[in-house]
Amino acid sequence: MSFKIIGTGKFIPDYSVDNNMLTQYVDTSDEWIKQRVGIASRYISTKYTTNEMGAFAAKDAMEQCGVSADEIDLIIASTCSSEFSCPTVAGFVQKSIGANCPVFDINSACSGFLFCLETAAMYMNSGKYKKVLVVGSERISRLLDWSDRSTCVIFGDGAGAAVLEAENGHYLASKLFTKGDTDIILIPLDIGNSPFYRGEAKKPAIYMLGQETFKFAVNSIVNDSLDVLKEAGLTVDDVDHFVPHQANGRIINFAAKRLGVPEEKFVSIISEYGNTSSSSVPMALDMLNRSGKLKRGDIVVLSAFGGGLSSAACVIKW
């Protein structure tokens, strides 16, 4: 299979909101949020759109590997929170970096970045696309009901990106999963003001059955990771780093325990950033990459889960 990651990047918004600040809006506490979710703070983008954040992260990734806009053959972005249906995040990124290539967005909620990687792999397998820019950008804060304590304390904004180069022997195995569902996680959008529509629209906000999602999340990380490792002919002992979607620190702890892996092998950035939806995996990967702990040849398992319901995992040889 098809690509190697040659650059990673991220964008962290301007405004850090700690748990105590949220007690102004909802009946919650720093202690509850830290204990039940493992979050101390999150960043809120008070001035940049989802598109702009995606462009900043893309530039960061390109700068890291010294790839210029005219080398990029395709841009794929993941978002479920953009302010625009058009331009897409990928379209805005293209204009912003000055590239001249086809682009499109993918929405598979929090699993979106991994769906982008798999899509990029398929394009690269055609032989026509040599360098692909993949971006995850989310301004989930605009989709929260700030009077609902079961959701508004969990999420944060941010963006991550990766530059992929066609090369065999790195994207070792992958799995995408979707179980169409309309009850467990729902994000209705504004339906506009057509005079012809009938019935009540739901308020545009995230609705989530937390405990059902929690169980799905733990099972997904465990089963998807084992499935892709098996497909790659590897075991959990061969893995140097697990980079899971950052939704709840306890989900990561449970998954580590069930896989029999020391927690130190799991990258966890949730305490400072919260759940940034499909940006969380590329942001965590970029932090791991820039920490100096990631070495060429390391085996890395990425996994994600969320609305859809969807989940995904892949094994990468760095």
Ligand code: UT7
């Ligand atoms: O990225 C998309 C995927 N999303 C996820 O993976 C999220 C998965 N789910 C979770 O992370 C957890 O289920 C939550 C963090 C959403 C909720 O934590 P929980 O431990 O499952 O709490 P719960 O829903 O069972 O609620 C327990 C209690 C309830 O009170 P009562 O009914 O026992 O009196 C809630 O009303 O905690 C209450 N509660 C809160 N209390 C203080 C819920 N939210 C809060 C809050 N502060 N923010």
